[in-house]
Amino acid sequence: MLGLTTENDYPNLKRRADQLAATISFTPRKVPPVVDFLAGKYWRYSGSSTYAGSYSSESSLNLCDDGSFSRGGETYSSGEAGSAAGKGGSGGRWTADGDERQGVLTLTYANGQAEQFAYVVSQDPKDRSGYGPGVSFGGRLYQRTGGGSCGP
Numbered sequence: 027m028l029g030l031t032t033e034n035d036y037p038n039l040k041r042r043a044d045q046l047a048a049t050i051s052f053t054p055r056k057v058p059p060v061v062d063f064l065a066g067k068y069w070r071y072s073g074s075s076t077y078a079g080s081y082s083s084e085s086s087l088n089l090c091d092d093g094s095f096s097r098g099g100e101t102y103s104s105g106e107a108g109s110a111a112g113k114g115g116s117g118g119r120w121t122a123d124g125d126e127r128q129g130v131l132t133l134t135y136a137n138g139q140a141e142q143f144a145y146v147v148s149q150d151p152k153d154r155s156g157y158g159p160g161v162s163f164g165g166r167l168y169q170r171t172g173g174g175s176c177g178p
């Protein structure tokens with residue numbers, strides 16, 4: 027808190043500023059338990075190969091414990107007509123509503139647009155890594171590959 031005044035009015039302003047400052051309090055941010063549970067790095071791969079060509083797709087989703095996220099992906103395909111590749115990424119803020127089994131993940135991008143995905147935590151032991159269970163976001167299973175700390 028800051029107050030500006032003249033030297034003559036300082037005692038009066040100081041008293042008022044101290045009274046106002048005494049009414050200010052800070053409370054810790056309330057984070058739903060599911061946000062702590064879901065925070066982590068996720069990765070997904072799918073691909074196929076036939077005599078006529080091949081296709082692969084890789085996606086990453088990092089849900090950072092500070093509420094930020096980053097998302098990226100690459101796609102590659104080849105066939106008789108040639109090959110094609112694409113790469114993209116984005117980021118913003120995330121939150122989730124639900125529990126440790128299922129709910130809704132909301133990604134709000136830097137441009138203000140929001141996207142929601144249903145999430146379901148896999149109960150299948152084969153979908154578990156050392157970081158926890160795999161999670162389906164929007165019907166696509168991602169493996170958890172790291173914790174929620176996305177800082178340096």
